[in-house]
Amino acid sequence: MQLQRDRVEAALRQAIPAEWDISPRLREAAAYSLEAGGKRLRPIFVLAAAECAAGDESIHRKAMPFAVAVEMVHTYSLIHDDLPAMDNDDYRRGRLTNHKVFGEAMAILAGDGLLPHAFYEASRAAALGVPAERALAVVSELARYAGLPGMVGGQADDMEGEQGITSLEQLERIHLHKTSDLIAFALRAGGHAAEASDRQLEALGLFGRNVGLAFQIQDDILDVTGEEAKLGKPLGSDERQGKVTYPYLIGLEESRRRVNDLTNEAIEALASAALARTDLLADMARSIMNRDH
Amino acid sequence: MQLQRDRVEAALRQAIPAEWDISPRLREAAAYSLEAGGKRLRPIFVLAAAECAAGDESIHRKAMPFAVAVEMVHTYSLIHDDLPAMDNDDYRRGRLTNHKVFGEAMAILAGDGLLPHAFYEASRAAALGVPAERALAVVSELARYAGLPGMVGGQADDMEGEQGITSLEQLERIHLHKTSDLIAFALRAGGHAAEASDRQLEALGLFGRNVGLAFQIQDDILDVTGEEAKLGKPLGSDERQGKVTYPYLIGLEESRRRVNDLTNEAIEALASAALARTDLLADMARSIMNRDH
Numbered sequence: 001m002q003l004q005r006d007r008v009e010a011a012l013r014q015a016i017p018a019e020w021d022i023s024p025r026l027r028e029a030a031a032y033s034l035e036a037g038g039k040r041l042r043p044i045f046v047l048a049a050a051e052c053a054a055g056d057e058s059i060h061r062k063a064m065p066f067a068v069a070v071e072m073v074h075t076y077s078l079i080h081d082d083l084p085a086m087d088n089d090d091y092r093r094g095r096l097t098n099h100k101v102f103g104e105a106m107a108i109l110a111g112d113g114l115l116p117h118a119f120y121e122a123s124r125a126a127a128l129g130v131p132a133e134r135a136l137a138v139v140s141e142l143a144r145y146a147g148l149p150g151m152v153g154g155q156a157d158d159m160e161g162e163q164g165i166t167s168l169e170q171l172e173r174i175h176l177h178k179t180s181d182l183i184a185f186a187l188r189a190g191g192h193a194a195e196a197s198d199r200q201l202e203a204l205g206l207f208g209r210n211v212g213l214a215f216q217i218q219d220d221i222l223d224v225t226g227e228e229a230k231l232g233k234p235l236g237s238d239e240r241q242g243k244v245t246y247p248y249l250i251g252l253e254e255s256r257r258r259v260n261d262l263t264n265e266a267i268e269a270l271a272s273a274a275l276a277r278t279d280l281l282a283d284m285a286r287s288i289m290n291r292d293h
Numbered sequence: 294m295q296l297q298r299d300r301v302e303a304a305l306r307q308a309i310p311a312e313w314d315i316s317p318r319l320r321e322a323a324a325y326s327l328e329a330g331g332k333r334l335r336p337i338f339v340l341a342a343a344e345c346a347a348g349d350e351s352i353h354r355k356a357m358p359f360a361v362a363v364e365m366v367h368t369y370s371l372i373h374d375d376l377p378a379m380d381n382d383d384y385r386r387g388r389l390t391n392h393k394v395f396g397e398a399m400a401i402l403a404g405d406g407l408l409p410h411a412f413y414e415a416s417r418a419a420a421l422g423v424p425a426e427r428a429l430a431v432v433s434e435l436a437r438y439a440g441l442p443g444m445v446g447g448q449a450d451d452m453e454g455e456q457g458i459t460s461l462e463q464l465e466r467i468h469l470h471k472t473s474d475l476i477a478f479a480l481r482a483g484g485h486a487a488e489a490s491d492r493q494l495e496a497l498g499l500f501g502r503n504v505g506l507a508f509q510i511q512d513d514i515l516d517v518t519g520e521e522a523k524l525g526k527p528l529g530s531d532e533r534q535g536k537v538t539y540p541y542l543i544g545l546e547e548s549r550r551r552v553n554d555l556t557n558e559a560i561e562a563l564a565s566a567a568l569a570r571t572d573l574l575a576d577m578a579r580s581i582m583n584r585d586h
Contacts, residue, residue, distance in 0.1 A: 080405060112373060115408055120433055148313065153319060
């Protein structure tokens with residue numbers, strides 16, 4: 001996985017062509033957040049899904065534009081989520097947030113620039129041998145999973161509901177859109193790169209949905225039980241901010257069981273889809289369940 | 294042109310599927326700005342370019358998704374440009390701006406949702422008979438003309454340079470990206486819908502570039518010489534805000550000559566590209582030159 005992460009990092013560094021004539025400060029602001037590290041979970045899921053569908057890691061080359069695309073969308077969403085009008089965060093991953101360094105206007109514009117660039121990347125896959133119809137399907141899915149009925153809608157629900165979440169259904173709905181949708185997209189995009197069947201795409205999407213939700217619940221759990229040194233942030237921030245979380249609603253024990261169940265359901269979803277292999281994805285799902293940061 | 298505008302309005306009203314499960318307040322915020330009227334210049338350019346390339350107005354059906362896409366991008370850019378951290382405008386077209394009605398967070402999210410939806414629209418053209426390769430070319434071009442090397446870059450240059458513009462070259466560069474790029478995209482997208490040749494696409498793009506610049510200079514002129522009742526906004530706002538404009542840099546007379554020259558160059562660009570007709574576009578260029586609002 002470290003090798004995949006290195007390849008993704010290299011692709012991200014080269015993604016915005018050096019020869020494009022872009023306002024230097026804007027280019028710097030976009031690169032600041034794009035190259036800020038992080039787990040690179042979403043692009044690695046794209047590559048792993050493609051490899052599981054194709055059975056051969058040579059598929060990574062065709063899938064890489066989709067991997068870059070999903071990380072661009074994730075990065076733009078973090079920049080905008082951190083803005084004063086949204087979550088108003090000064091730090092992310094131990095570094096100052098984009099607007100603290102470049103100002104609010106430039107942070108809005110950096111996000112506004114990274115988002116369409118994701119679609120530029122997705123369209124580029126056709127030049128690497130992905131059929132135009134598949135690249136177009138990825139464009140259409142990215143637009144929905146990242147857009148009004150997906151991630152943006154989840155963020156809006158989260159802002160609207162901040163005080164009023166009282167049921168697990170409400171909380172799950174928010175997480176499904178805020179977090180799972182983009183992960184489900186990543187899995188399906190990898191599948192499209194390998195020209196997966198509809199049945200395989202559906203299984204990959206369901207895997208992504210469940211793993212995304214497990215990831216989010218594990219986040220909530222770690223905020224209560226984790227180690228600050230490993231997390232790189234203070235514990236108990238959810239409680240201090242009055243955030244409604246899984247442990248708050250159903251307790252720690254039941255939250256852990258939910259992560260376990262979702263992980264098993266994710267892995268089972270892959271079993272009947274006749275993929276060339278499933279171990280890469282199953283291992284990633286288990287490591288998300290067992291992560292301590 | 295009124296007929297085309299009505300068709301565009303109808304398409305915009307139906308663009309975000311009613312059956313999509315979207316946070317109601319977010320849907321309302323997106324619709325508020327999308328249905329706020331305006332000239333609908335960009336989508337009408339898409340339809341006119343398609344018709345001039347194809348020679349038949351039945352092409353409008355295939356071109357309409359691109360028309361909707363370009364207006365979605367234009368609308369998102371207005372919402373974000375009006376934000377307090379950007380131009381901090383309370384009114385647009387005589388109505389309260391998005392963030393004054395829905396709050397800053399929801400306005401950011403409405404823009405963030407309309408932008409990917411433009412790519413959803415563009416990808417939809419394939420289902421109406423536009424070849425997948427052409428739809429994908431439109432996606433790629435929209436990503437660039439609206440993105441970091443295009444409109445967003447122009448906005449960043451504008452914010453960065455606000456105090457320091459001293460030459461016509463600097464001012465023109467900003468307007469070419471802020472305004473012309475999206476209009477040039479509109480013309481090329483219409484061409485792609487009609488499966489235009491590279492030479493035709495180039496001519497359409499050049500027409501759009503020149504008309505876009507003429508449009509912007511005419512805007513600057515009208516802010517000095519227009520009638521408030523027709524413009525729907527107070528005169529002299531550029532001067533009060535200390536904005537560097539064409540009349541400020543080269544005077545009114547020379548600015549008028551520049552609009553005239555650009556319009557003629559735009560129309561000439563079409564002449565040698567063997568389009569089925571050019572009159573629709575030439576008429577639009579002339580009406581932009583002669584507009585009083």
